[in-house]
Amino acid sequence: MYYVNREQIEVRLQAIPDIASALQSLASNWQGTLLEGLAQERALHLAIETITDVGSYLIDGFILRDASSYEDIIEITGEAGAFPAAIQPLLIELVKLRKPIVQDYYSWPRTELHAMTRELPDQLREFGHSVEQYLEREL
Structure with missing residues (x-):
């Protein structure tokens, strides 16, 4: 049996609408x-x-292979089927922005709209x- 910290995953997923809305607003204006x-x-x-964070909780909870980088977190959770393969390249590109x-x-070029924002x-x-x-499917 897996112990997946759904509470912590859900808290993080609840931030997505606000983040997405902010990015849309920035791109539009x-x-x-x-x-x-x-x-x-x-x-x-x-x-x-x-x-x-969500990826790390999924990796820990479902005892997937250990990640060695942020890109690896995306690859591992993508291989597990946590999100569609079509969005994996964008997510990898996103986590490469962390550094x-x-x-x-x-x-950082603050006066430029980054393509990722759109x-x-x-x-x-x-x-x-x-x-x-x-989570519904696996649990």
Whole structure:
């Protein structure tokens, strides 16, 4: 029997609508201000942390192989069927942004709208919905 921390997964999945909404709003109204740039950074960072946290809980709960990187978390959970294969490349691209956002923040181009800001909202919602279905199916 598996112990999957559904409570912690659900708490994180509940953040997805707000993150997706913020990204959509930023993409629709982009003016390139510092405040928008900082908001974009934070929304992308929250998306990364949400996806990797959920992935880590799935890996731990279903005793999947150990992940060696953020990209590996996406690959492992994708192989397990937690989300559609079609969104895996976008999720891998997303988690690759973690280092530039968190460690190299001083050189992040804050006045530019990142392409991921436009692409991510629908995929993020699909990820959340797919994980919920995965949990229903597997548990």
